[in-house]
Structure formats: C-alpha cells, structure tokens
Amino acid sequence: MDCTLSAGTDPARTPSGPSAPAPHLTHLTDIHDSRRARSLPLKLYLPDRPAPAGLILFSHGLGGSREGGTDWLSHWAGLGFAVIAVQHPGSDTSLLHNNSPLALRKAFRVAMNPEELTRRADDLRFVLSRIGRDGCFPDVINGVQKIGLCGHSFGAVTVQLLAGERRPEQKPGPADPRVAAALALSPSARHADKGPGLTHRFGQVRLPFLSITGSRDDGMGLSDITAANRELPYRHMPAGDKYLLVFADGTHLDFAGQASQVEGTVFHIRREPAVFRDNLLAASSAFWQAHLADDADARRWLSTTLPGRLRPEDRFETK
Structure with a gap:
C-alpha cells in the first residue's frame, strides 16, 4: 500500500461568505477489489479538523488520474470537506502512452464505451462500500454521515449514473443512503436520440x-x-434543488481542475486560470455547504448573491 502524507494549502479564497480555506493533508493509497481483481489508486484530502463537513468522492475524466481536479478538491478540503479522488484503471493515464494527437483521440474514443463506464461506476460503488469499514481510510473519512459525488467529463457521466441516470446498457446499482448531492463538471447526454428519451434517462x-x-x-x-x-x-x-451554471467562453479543460501535462501539450489550454475560476469555486463550495453541511446561509447565497456576482454573459438557472 502506497501511503504518503504532505501538507497542502489553497491560496484561493471563496468570496461567498464561508471562512477562507485552511491547511489540509493529502494521503496517497490504493484499495483492492478482490471480487473484480482490480486495484484503485486513491488520493485522500484530509481537512485539519476532527469532524469534516462531509465527504466528496471525485471521478476524473478520460486520461486523468487521482491527481486530477486538484484545484477544486484542495479548495473544498480547505473549507472542511474530506475528499477521495479515485483513479480508474483503463480510462486513466494509461491511455496517454502515445503523444500523437491522432493516436490519443483514437485511444479516448475506444475507452469511452458502456463497459468502461460500468467499471467506473463499480469503482465508485466499491469505494463507497468500504467507507466506514476499511482500515485504509482514517477515522475522519470513516465517520462521515453525508457524501457528495463529483466528476469531470467522463467522470461527470459516471456521477450521473450513480445519481440516478438510467441507461439501457447499464444495470442500476443499489443506492448508498449517505450520498446526499452530486456535482457534474462538463456533464453530457450522449446518444440523446436513442432509447426511451432523456426525460426517462434523467427522470x-x-x-x-x-x-x-x-x-x-x-x-x-x-x-x-x-x-x-x-x-x-x-x-x-x-x-x-437542481442548478445549472454556464460560464461564457468556458472550455472543456477549464473545468478539469488540473489538466495533465499531456493534455496541455496536445490540446489548446489556457495559460492562466479562467476569469471565472473564483466564481466556480464559490458556487461549488456553497453547493456543498448547502447540501452536505446543511448550511442554510449557503443555500440562500446560491439563489440571492451568486447571480449578482456573475458576468452578464454567464448564466445561472435553478429549478
């Protein structure tokens, strides 16, 4: 088992009213699913407090790793949320063995299939099943009562599935009653014209x-x-309690939280943080505080203050 500890801080500040992010620890480990003969690399973000505000489980996009999403995850950890970043073998950095843009795109297309999505969903279900029962996790994680799901791109689709999306090729798994909220960065509804329709899929x-x-x-x-x-x-x-936040000119890698070095060389990526980064951090933090930490002030902030902070060309909707 690979376990290392390092201190981390996030210099960003959430202007939504909560206290500024505090120092936190990160911890690398692996967890093994013997039934599937599959080992999952994990990165734990541990807030410096005896009881976290909740736990967030993060799923990276195609070609990512447990290091993905660092910009967002370290910020949330600094605000008191424990985080587990899960690496999915088969759709992780193992796809990036060839730096050719054409070869990389082909590898990504091959990995974006129903079987791989099932493996990813089962990865998250396995981690959920071990929280509170596995000695590899510290008490600060094993004792959580509310869990949030988060993912980027293919990770967002993985989260959609666990949150209740119904797909003909996917068998629904049992819901974990501790899962209380979900956040999708770059969600999607591929093959919208197939099957019983999107209202059925997301209903x-x-x-x-x-x-x-x-x-x-x-x-x-x-x-x-x-x-x-x-x-x-x-x-x-x-x-x-459904929210949609659309940032004008936001590109796919702007929402990764941290693009890999290979992604940065193969695809166009901003050299500086997106201008909406602070608002993304503020909105996502308030969402977790409202729905994992039961913070009524954060819930009100989402509906009353956030819209006024956005640029005129950004869009925020609720229903």
Whole structure:
C-alpha cells in the first residue's frame, strides 16, 4: 500500500461568505477489489479538523488520474470537506502512452464505451462500500454521515449514473443512503436520440445536482458532444434543488481542475486560470455547504448573491 502524507494549502479564497480555506493533508493509497481483481489508486484530502463537513468522492475524466481536479478538491478540503479522488484503471493515464494527437483521440474514443463506464461506476460503488469499514481510510473519512459525488467529463457521466441516470446498457446499482448531492463538471447526454428519451434517462435523479459547463465546452473533437449537449442532463432532471451554471467562453479543460501535462501539450489550454475560476469555486463550495453541511446561509447565497456576482454573459438557472 502506497501511503504518503504532505501538507497542502489553497491560496484561493471563496468570496461567498464561508471562512477562507485552511491547511489540509493529502494521503496517497490504493484499495483492492478482490471480487473484480482490480486495484484503485486513491488520493485522500484530509481537512485539519476532527469532524469534516462531509465527504466528496471525485471521478476524473478520460486520461486523468487521482491527481486530477486538484484545484477544486484542495479548495473544498480547505473549507472542511474530506475528499477521495479515485483513479480508474483503463480510462486513466494509461491511455496517454502515445503523444500523437491522432493516436490519443483514437485511444479516448475506444475507452469511452458502456463497459468502461460500468467499471467506473463499480469503482465508485466499491469505494463507497468500504467507507466506514476499511482500515485504509482514517477515522475522519470513516465517520462521515453525508457524501457528495463529483466528476469531470467522463467522470461527470459516471456521477450521473450513480445519481440516478438510467441507461439501457447499464444495470442500476443499489443506492448508498449517505450520498446526499452530486456535482457534474462538463456533464453530457450522449446518444440523446436513442432509447426511451432523456426525460426517462434523467427522470429519477432526485439528489440535489449542480451542473457546471461553459459556452465552448465541447468534447475536444473526441465525440458527438457539443456545448449545448452538456445542458441536457439539467433540462431533463425533475425539479428540486437542481442548478445549472454556464460560464461564457468556458472550455472543456477549464473545468478539469488540473489538466495533465499531456493534455496541455496536445490540446489548446489556457495559460492562466479562467476569469471565472473564483466564481466556480464559490458556487461549488456553497453547493456543498448547502447540501452536505446543511448550511442554510449557503443555500440562500446560491439563489440571492451568486447571480449578482456573475458576468452578464454567464448564466445561472435553478429549478
């Protein structure tokens, strides 16, 4: 088992009212699913407090790793949330063995399939099943009562599945009663014209759900996903604590939290943080505080203060 500890801080500040992020620890480990003969690398973010505000389980996008999402995860950990970043073998950095843009796109297309999605969903279900029961996790994680699911891109689709999306090729798994909210960075609804329709697919998503995307958030040329497609999950979910935040000019890698070195060389990526980074951190933090920590002030902030902080060209919707 690989376990290392390091101190970390996030210099960003959440201007939504909560206290500024505090120092936290990170911890690398692996957890083994003997039934599937599959080992999952994990990165734990441990807040410097005896009882976290909640736990967030993070799923990276294609070609990512347990180091993905660091910008967001370290910030949330600094605000008191424990985080587990899960690495998914088969759709992780193992895809990046060839730096050719053409070869990389081909590898990504091959990995984006129903079987791989099932493996990813089962990865999250396995980690959930071990929380509170596995000695590899510290008490600060094993004692949590509320859990949030979060993912970027293919990780967002993985989260959609666990949150209640129904797909013909996917068997629904048992719901964990501790899962209380979900946040999808670059969500999507591929093959929207197939099957029983999107209202059926997303009609059972009852959890509080925040979708974050951008007006230029396409699939990097890897699929049929357009920026407009990424709004469809929200459009077809039932009302009740559903939120859609669309940042003008936001591109796919802006929402990764930290793009890998290979992604940065193969695809166009901003050299500086996106201008909306602080608002993304503020909105996502308030969402977790509202729905994992039961913070009434954070819930009010989402509906009353956040809209006034956004640029005129950004969009925020709730239902």
